[in-house]
Amino acid sequence: MALPLDLESLTEAFSGNLGMGVDENALISTLGKSHKDHRKLFRKASKGFFVEDEERAFEKCHDHFVRHLKLEFSRFNNAVVMWAMHPWERDARLMKKALKKGEEAYNLIVEVACTRSAEDLLGARKAYHSLFDQSMEEDIASHVHGPNRKLLVGLVSAYRYEGNKVKDDSAKSEAKTLAEAVASRGEEVVEKDEVVRILTTRSKPHLQHVYKHFNDIKGSDLLGGVSHSSLLNEALLCLLKPAVYFSKILDASLNNEADKTTKKWLTRVFVTRADHSDEMKEIKEEYNKLYGETLPQRIQDKIKGNYRDFLITLLSKSD
Amino acid sequence: MATLKVSDSVPAPSEDAEQLRTAFEGWGTNEDLIISILGHRSAEQRKQIRQSYHETYGEDLLKTLDKELSNDFERAILLWTLEPAERDALLTNEATKRWTSSNQVLMEVACTRTSTQLLHARQAYHARYKKSLEEDVAHHTTGDFRKLLVPLVTSYRYEGDEVNMTLAKQEAKLIHEKIKDKHYTDEDVIRILSTRSKAQINATFNRYQDDHGEEILKSLEEGDDDDKFLSLLRSTIQCLTRPELYFVDVLRSAINKTGTDEGALTRIVTTRAEIDLKVIGEEYQRRNSIPLEKAITKDTRGDYEKMLVALLGEDDA
Numbered sequence: 016m017a018l019p020l021d022l023e024s025l026t027e028a029f030s031g032n033l034g035m036g037v038d039e040n041a042l043i044s045t046l047g048k049s050h051k052d053h054r055k056l057f058r059k060a061s062k063g064f065f066v067e068d069e070e071r072a073f074e075k076c077h078d079h080f081v082r083h084l085k086l087e088f089s090r091f092n093n094a095v096v097m098w099a100m101h102p103w104e105r106d107a108r109l110m111k112k113a114l115k116k117g118e119e120a121y122n123l124i125v126e127v128a129c130t131r132s133a134e135d136l137l138g139a140r141k142a143y144h145s146l147f148d149q150s151m152e153e154d155i156a157s158h159v160h161g162p163n164r165k166l167l168v169g170l171v172s173a174y175r176y177e178g179n180k181v182k183d184d185s186a187k188s189e190a191k192t193l194a195e196a197v198a199s200r201g202e203e204v205v206e207k208d209e210v211v212r213i214l215t216t217r218s219k220p221h222l223q224h225v226y227k228h229f230n231d232i233k234g235s236d237l238l239g240g241v242s243h244s245s246l247l248n249e250a251l252l253c254l255l256k257p258a259v260y261f262s263k264i265l266d267a268s269l270n271n272e273a274d275k276t277t278k279k280w281l282t283r284v285f286v287t288r289a290d291h292s293d294e295m296k297e298i299k300e301e302y303n304k305l306y307g308e309t310l311p312q313r314i315q316d317k318i319k320g321n322y323r324d325f326l327i328t329l330l331s332k333s334d
Numbered sequence: 335m336a337t338l339k340v341s342d343s344v345p346a347p348s349e350d351a352e353q354l355r356t357a358f359e360g361w362g363t364n365e366d367l368i369i370s371i372l373g374h375r376s377a378e379q380r381k382q383i384r385q386s387y388h389e390t391y392g393e394d395l396l397k398t399l400d401k402e403l404s405n406d407f408e409r410a411i412l413l414w415t416l417e418p419a420e421r422d423a424l425l426t427n428e429a430t431k432r433w434t435s436s437n438q439v440l441m442e443v444a445c446t447r448t449s450t451q452l453l454h455a456r457q458a459y460h461a462r463y464k465k466s467l468e469e470d471v472a473h474h475t476t477g478d479f480r481k482l483l484v485p486l487v488t489s490y491r492y493e494g495d496e497v498n499m500t501l502a503k504q505e506a507k508l509i510h511e512k513i514k515d516k517h518y519t520d521e522d523v524i525r526i527l528s529t530r531s532k533a534q535i536n537a538t539f540n541r542y543q544d545d546h547g548e549e550i551l552k553s554l555e556e557g558d559d560d561d562k563f564l565s566l567l568r569s570t571i572q573c574l575t576r577p578e579l580y581f582v583d584v585l586r587s588a589i590n591k592t593g594t595d596e597g598a599l600t601r602i603v604t605t606r607a608e609i610d611l612k613v614i615g616e617e618y619q620r621r622n623s624i625p626l627e628k629a630i631t632k633d634t635r636g637d638y639e640k641m642l643v644a645l646l647g648e649d650d651a
Contacts, residue, residue: 137453140490150492152485153529164521168529172488173468174456180464208480216469216484 018261020049028319030087033271035278036322037087080332086275087229090282091322097286097330104129104223105287106139110171114158121167124155125246128170129253131262133177140171162206163246165237169215170250176218186221191215197233197241205244214250226255256295261288262305265298269313285329295333335612337647340374347382351374351390352554354383363402372415373644376606380415406596406638410448414605414645422447422455423462425489425601430474437479437566439601440471444486445573446580449493456487478519478563485528486570492531499541502534506542513553518564527570535574546634581606581614585629594633599642615646 026032030043036124046054058065064083065074097105106127113123128136143151170326196207204210213225229237238255240248252260261284267273268280288295302310314326344350350371357364357371372380388397394508399411413421421464422443429439443451459467466486475483512520527535539550546553550571557564572580606614615626622629627648631639634637643649 105579144490144492144494148492148494148496150490150529150531153492153531154490156525156529168485168525169488172490173483174453174460174466174488176460176464176466176469178460178464212472212480212484216466216472217470218466 019053020045022057022060023181023196025057026061026063029064029084030319031083034319035087035281035318036090036319037084038319039321044305090266091320093279094282094286094322094325098283101142102135102287103138103142106135107142107151107286110139110143110151111128111147111154111284114154121159121163122249123250124167124280125170125249126253126260128167128173129250130257133173133175136171137174152173162203163244165211166205166215166244166247166250169211173215175216178218179220181218181224183223183224186224186312187228189217190232191223193225193229193237194233203244205247209319210247214247219254222254256292258301259305261294261303263297265302265308265310269317285326289332292333295330299330299333335610336608337611337615338374338376338607338645339647340376344375347386350379350383350388351387352406352645354387354395355391358398358402365403365407366640368399368403369637369641369649372411373641373649374468377418381417384415389406406600406634407636407641409596410600410604410638410641410645413600414607414638414641417458418451418605418608419454420462421605422451423458423467425605426455426459426467427463430470432597433449435474437475437483438569440475441486441566441570442573442580442584444483444489445570446577450490451492454571465556479566481519481521482524482528482563482566482570485524489528490599491529492534492581494531495533496531497533497537499537502541503545505530505538506545509538509550510542510546510553513550516557518554518557518561518567523567527574533576539571539575556589577579578610578614581610581615585614585618585626586622589629589633596634598640599630599634603642603645607647608613611646623632 029039064080098305152168152172161169175267192209197265215307224283228236264280299310357367366650384395426443426537428434456467471487472484512523544552554568584598588595618626630642
């Protein structure tokens with residue numbers, strides 16, 4: 016005879032307690048096997064998910080229960096679809112989605128433009144032509160207004176030199192330019208042509224040199240939030256310390272207070288970075304350094320079911 | 335259409351390389367031989383000859399040419415022998431240097447090449463100069479010119495024929511408003527010119543003409559003659575919509591200038607001989623009542639002239 020359903024563990028299996036994904040096996044072995052009377056008891060006890068219609072004597076689903084399940088069940092689905100896609104298509108679609116969503120999602124544009132290699136960013140632009148019959152830069156330029164437009168268009172249009180050759184005196188003078196831009200009153204840092212020029216055209220090794228000189232000159236960290244434009248600050252972090260950037264957004268997505276959108280970042284980071292073992296290794300190390308626990312452990316604790324297993328598998332590619 | 339004449343059966347690259355070697359031996363240089371070979375080979379063939387020459391003689395053909403030739407002729411041979419992507423990388427790099435700086439050349443390369451060609455030029459630029467084209471252009475241009483040129487050289491335009499007519503109408507209206515008030519450096523004008531596909535831009539300006547009864551280039555003539563930015567803007571639009579007319583204009587002023595601007599002449603002939611020099615020549619004759627070849631031979635001499643004539647497909651080789 017089946018046992019009564021345990022409210023606590025069933026809610027866990029649904030990730031009703033701040034988890035993510037669904038524990039498919041638990042659902043099969045408990046809910047699947049359950050007697051209908053026990054299910055009724057579960058519904059009555061589960062005030063978060065069901066509401067009593069006393070007049071008509073039945074327990075109906077909260078809308079948000081249905082939505083919640085849909086969301087949690089779809090995490091594995093979305094991860095797999097994204098994973099199977101060509102990286103170029105993945106990134107092109109991410110860009111398009113960010114544009115459609117509007118300003119609050121523009122950090123995605125910065126992320127893709129700044130953390131991909133020159134060839135991968137170029138590939139995303141090619142995929143964009145193929146998928147949307149227009150160029151990435153024309154779409155961004157026509158949808159983004161205000162001070163961030165030049166930065167975003169410049170970032171996605173870059174085809175950065177990827178060699179190690181750097182002209183140090185050039186880097187030093189550009190560090191000075193940045194320092195002056197940050198110090199001056201008046202025009203916002205992101206609106207300064209020279210700042211945009213440096214960030215959207217220089218190679219990453221060159222920018223590392225600029226970073227070092229900036230910190231020496233100014234005595235403060237270029238990555239300490241020098242601009243009112245969060246996109247500019249993010250661009251700096253993505254270009255100079257991508258492992259830190261990714262660790263931070265992973266942490267945000269795994270946070271108990273994370274909202275629906277933020278939680279989705281988890282899939283995105285894992286799927287788009289898992290093929291780059293070196294980078295993934297760095298992200299794991301950085302995450303550990305910043306938050307005191309390992310990424311695999313955090314995933315193990317918080318995530319459930321197939322979604323969890325998929326993420327762990329992606330993570331283990333860089334072990 | 336191209337003007338380059340290549341015979342159906344060309345010798346093997348190694349034979350060509352050997353022949354070229356003989357052109358350098360002894361006193362002086364056999365320029366006629368050089369012209370008769372290099373002036374009648376396609377880009378792919380020239381690439382193979384260079385390779386073969388290097389394998390056989392341990393030296394870059396271009397270095398040898400540099401040693402043996404001089405002046406306009408050498409420049410023409412040098413530009414011609416380079417692969418198109420390398421050529422564009424060289425031209426744009428020169429255009430960012432102080433003594434040879436030219437916003438016009440930057441715009442010309444950015445706007446008259448296909449998206450793929452421009453991309454290849456950017457790749458060749460990385461390889462040759464260990465920097466990106468855009469970082470050099472950004473660093474060496476300022477103000478409004480930088481605002482226009484950096485987006486132009488970094489564009490990766492959609493190349494399909496699809497056109498959004500509603501958008502064309504909107505953007506034609508927008509452009510008209512800005513130009514009416516002489517806001518030539520307006521962000522949106524630059525945005526449209528530097529990001530839209532060529533098909534879309536053409537549709538936009540056709541719409542402009544329909545709505546306002548005059549061509550955009552005519553409207554832009556109202557501006558100040560000394561306004562260099564306006565002049566660049568006009569050329570940009572011309573390059574994006576009617577490149578052959580742009581080239582005709584540049585050729586005409588290059589040839590008519592007292593002394594001839596060999597730089598521009600060489601650049602246009604070598605970069606277009608395999609693309610559309612024929613059409614350009616036809617347009618040139620239509621507008622100037624004299625064949626392009628005649629105009630060139632009137633104004634140039636010696637091996638330089640012979641090389642240009644060969645590339646025009648008008649020599650007897």
